Amino acid sequence: MKNKFYQYIQILQDQICKGLEDIDGQAKFRQDLWERPEGGGGRTRVIENGAVIEKGGVNISAVHGALPKAMQTYFNVGEVDFFACGLSLVIHPKNPMVPTVHANWRYFEMYDPSTPPGASDRKVINSWFGGGQDLTPYYLFEEDAKHFHETCKTACDKHSPEFYPKFKKQCDEYFWNAHRDEARGIGGLFFDHCQATEDMTMDNWYDFVTEVGNSFLTAYLPIVERRKDLPYTEANRIWQEIRRGRYVEFNLVHDKGTLFGLKTNGRIESILMSLPPHVQWVYDHHPEAGSQEEKLLNILANPVEWI
Numbered sequence: 001m002k003n004k005f006y007q008y009i010q011i012l013q014d015q016i017c018k019g020l021e022d023i024d025g026q027a028k029f030r031q032d033l034w035e036r037p038e039g040g041g042g043r044t045r046v047i048e049n050g051a052v053i054e055k056g057g058v059n060i061s062a063v064h065g066a067l068p069k070a071m072q073t074y075f076n077v078g079e080v081d082f083f084a085c086g087l088s089l090v091i092h093p094k095n096p097m098v099p100t101v102h103a104n105w106r107y108f109e110m111y112d113p114s115t116p117p118g119a120s121d122r123k124v125i126n127s128w129f130g131g132g133q134d135l136t137p138y139y140l141f142e143e144d145a146k147h148f149h150e151t152c153k154t155a156c157d158k159h160s161p162e163f164y165p166k167f168k169k170q171c172d173e174y175f176w177n178a179h180r181d182e183a184r185g186i187g188g189l190f191f192d193h194c195q196a197t198e199d200m201t202m203d204n205w206y207d208f209v210t211e212v213g214n215s216f217l218t219a220y221l222p223i224v225e226r227r228k229d230l231p232y233t234e235a236n237r238i239w240q241e242i243r244r245g246r247y248v249e250f251n252l253v254h255d256k257g258t259l260f261g262l263k264t265n266g267r268i269e270s271i272l273m274s275l276p277p278h279v280q281w282v283y284d285h286h287p288e289a290g291s292q293e294e295k296l297l298n299i300l301a302n303p304v305e306w307i
Contacts, residue, residue, distance in 0.1 A: 001127065001202055002083055005107045009060045009087040012213050016089065017045055017058050019217045023224055026051040029058070034267050039065035044270045048277070052098070052228045056091035057273035063264065067110070070263040075110075080125070083109045087213070088257065090274040096138045096240035097227040099185070100247065101220050102274070104257060105131035105213045129205045130192035133216055134171055136185030136247060138240040140296045144223045145186050149306040151219035152189050152212070159208040167191045172303040177250050182300040184250045239293050241280040248275055
């Protein structure tokens with residue numbers, strides 16, 4: 001499974017990067033190949049200063065080795081080896097009318113410590129999939145929110161009618177900036193620890209996760225196309241940078257993926273590529289009553305059923 005999924009995310013990275021380069025029309029992704037001393041490595045691709053995309057990254061990695069002490073405590077296990085691979089992306093557009101987007105699809109294995117590393121018959125004691133995709137607008141266009149969620153629901157419904165409402169709710173709960181008492185964005189899907197059950201084999205989960213991964217460009221690019229050429233003011237831009245500050249806060253305070261990368265000696269440039277290039281923290285900022293900015297905050301305080 002790990003080889004099958006890693007091959008998939010390599011292909012998906014190529015597809016997503018091409019789609020984003022095409023819609024930007026100017027900037028190209030820079031690629032860095034890196035290795036992790038403890039085992040494994042990755043392929044980081046970053047795009048900056050484009051016509052549409054101010055900064056973005058589409059990264060894949062596959063790392064393995066002994067599970068660090070901090071993560072043993074987190075997973076409540078002893079000394080075990082692990083393998084983890086995934087694709088993680090964040091796109092920060094230049095125009096404040098275009099939303100930021102984040103997505104991640106990942107696979108994890110832990111091994112019986114009695115079987116030596118590299119053994120062909122190494123026993124997997126636990127494995128699961130995780131991931132999702134979510135949207136963070138700065139100005140709310142309801143048709144964009146509905147399109148994104150409808151695309152997510154379509155992908156989910158091919159596998160179970162229970163998936164969209166379940167994983168949409170989990171997304172609203174996960175991307176909650178607790179110290180601000182507001183959502184990071186308008187959600188999408190979030191799923192984790194998707195393990196084999198009587199109803200879902202790991203092959204079934206693979207089919208579902210890749211279905212969601214394949215839906216990403218369909219979910220996001222039409223929104224970019226509709227909004228990338230809209231006019232905006234300096235005040236719009238300032239609001240975008242203030243809201244980006246909340247994005248940074250979530251990633252550094254709450255995000256489990258960032259935590260995992262930092263505690264497993266991940267490549268710091270790849271982990272922090274999610275941070276936007278221009279951000280503001282304005283003291284005790286409140287938008288004008290009745291403004292579009294206030295409308296967004298009201299939505300973020302009370303997650304919406306978009307479908």
